[in-house]
Amino acid sequence: xxxxxxxxxxxxxxxxxxxxxxxxxxxxxxxxxxxxxxxxxxxxxxxxxxxxxxxxxxxxxxxxxxxxxxxxxxxxxxxxxxxxxxxxxxxxxxxxxxxxxxxxxxxxxxxxxxxxxxxxxxxxxxxxxxxxxxxxxxxxxxxxxxxxxxxxxxxxxxxxxxxxxxxxxxxxxxxxxxxxxxxxxxxxxxxxxxxxxxxxxxxxxxxxxxxxxxxxxxxxxxxxxxxxxxxxxxxxxxxxxxxxxxxxxxxxxxxxxxxxxxxxxxxxxxxxxxxxxxxxxxxxxxxxxxxxxxxxxxxxxxxxxxxxxxxxxxxxxxxxxxxxxxxxxxxxxxxxxxxxxxxxxxxxxxxxxxxxxxxxxxxxxxxxxxxxxxxxxxxxxxxxxxxxxxxxxxxxxxxxxxxxxxxxxxxxxxxxxxxxxxxxxxxxx
Numbered sequence: 001x002x003x004x005x006x007x008x009x010x011x012x013x014x015x016x017x018x019x020x021x022x023x024x025x026x027x028x029x030x031x032x033x034x035x036x037x038x039x040x041x042x043x044x045x046x047x048x049x050x051x052x053x054x055x056x057x058x059x060x061x062x063x064x065x066x067x068x069x070x071x072x073x074x075x076x077x078x079x080x081x082x083x084x085x086x087x088x089x090x091x092x093x094x095x096x097x098x099x100x101x102x103x104x105x106x107x108x109x110x111x112x113x114x115x116x117x118x119x120x121x122x123x124x125x126x127x128x129x130x131x132x133x134x135x136x137x138x139x140x141x142x143x144x145x146x147x148x149x150x151x152x153x154x155x156x157x158x159x160x161x162x163x164x165x166x167x168x169x170x171x172x173x174x175x176x177x178x179x180x181x182x183x184x185x186x187x188x189x190x191x192x193x194x195x196x197x198x199x200x201x202x203x204x205x206x207x208x209x210x211x212x213x214x215x216x217x218x219x220x221x222x223x224x225x226x227x228x229x230x231x232x233x234x235x236x237x238x239x240x241x242x243x244x245x246x247x248x249x250x251x252x253x254x255x256x257x258x259x260x261x262x263x264x265x266x267x268x269x270x271x272x273x274x275x276x277x278x279x280x281x282x283x284x285x286x287x288x289x290x291x292x293x294x295x296x297x298x299x300x301x302x303x304x305x306x307x308x309x310x311x312x313x314x315x316x317x318x319x320x321x322x323x324x325x326x327x328x329x330x331x332x333x334x335x336x337x338x339x340x341x342x343x344x345x346x347x348x349x350x351x352x353x354x355x356x357x358x359x360x361x362x363x364x365x366x367x368x369x370x371x372x373x374x375x376x377x378x379x380x381x382x383x384x385x386x387x388x389x390x391x392x393x394x395x396x397x398x399x400x401x402x403x404x405x406x407x408x409x410x411x412x413x414x415x416x417x418x419x420x421x422x423x424x425x426x427x428x429x
């Protein structure tokens with residue numbers, strides 16, 4: 001599979017001819033929102049087996065082979081050239097598919113309102129073949145130890161059909177806001193805690209959940225050890241049922257990091273107790289802040305490298321956003337950026353006839369446009385940015401990736417999963 005970046009003057013016809021495929025195959029693979037109006041800088045996935053590399057100045061067969069994890073002799077054999085043959089700039093070399101490794105993939109799905117939107121169900125159906133876990137968000141804990149259930153619609157059936165582990169996401173949310181007081185009660189009042197855990201078990205049995213996932217955020221720093229003890233108790237209970245247990249963690253870079261979001265999340269102890277964690281490595285660029293990449297790869301790497309000092313990579317799932325933001329400039333405190341899918345971002349660039357740029361430091365695409373006399377800046381995800389994250393998962397030997405959240409179209413992501421990984425399917429816990 002090839003990632004192609006549109007250049008000035010290119011059309012789908014010329015691109016298809018370059019790679020020996022068809023226009024329709026490219027349109028279908030990318031669900032192109034702008035097939036007749038490609039944007040300079042737009043990233044597309046070309047659905048071919050393997051990929052092509054076009055020789056650049058300074059390349060040698062040795063350097064190219066090393067880059068792609070093969071040997072000069074193998075590249076020469078496949079391309080029917082001599083191993084010592086000089087390579088002209090622009091010469092096209094075929095690169096065979098690389099080895100895949102196993103990977104776990106999770107996606108949260110968040111129904112809102114009083115009914116589940118058909119588009120959200122369709123998004124779950126599209127993603128489920130590429131997932132290990134499907135995670136309806138969320139079961140909200142109550143102060144008396146009962147649970148407020150989310151709308152589940154067809155999600156359990158979708159999970160069964162696609163051999164996904166159904167993940168029971170439990171939050172300390174009240175009125176859709178994380179509550180430290182609710183957390184305090186659940187973690188310290190043992191009678192309510194026992195009722196809470198018993199209700200979790202009864203609900204998971206009834207609905208078929210096989211991973212119990214705690215997303216407890218903005219806890220009081222004083223409740224750090226209470227949370228650890230609660231997880232030990234929950235683990236022992238759930239293991240008797242044959243279930244997994246997992247947690248969501250704030251993106252820390254040290255054990256002593258200050259701030260209410262961070263202090264009660266004990267990476268080392270969670271790594272010892274639970275089967276895996278989801279680290280929320282996104283929202284550096286967020287709706288209420290200034291324009292920037294949502295998950296720039298440098299900060300993401302620093303969080304994950306710290307996590308590896310506290311737990312094995314086999315327990316770490318990288319959090320990844322399936323969205324971007326459209327900010328109105330100049331940024332004013334209190335303003336809110338509009339969330340956009342990768343497909344929407346491409347459409348906006350096409351409608352405003354502006355090129356898509358790529359920040360190689362953040363490993364993220366962006367562009368600017370003007371509408372109604374106001375300048376906008378859009379940061380989003382594309383095939384390049386998600387491939388950079390997949391490369392980081394493989395480099396650091398992590399368990400896999402967890403997406404927040406379904407419902408935002410990004411077809412290249414799912415294709416690139418299958419190019420890079422054999423998705424784990426867990427028939428038992």
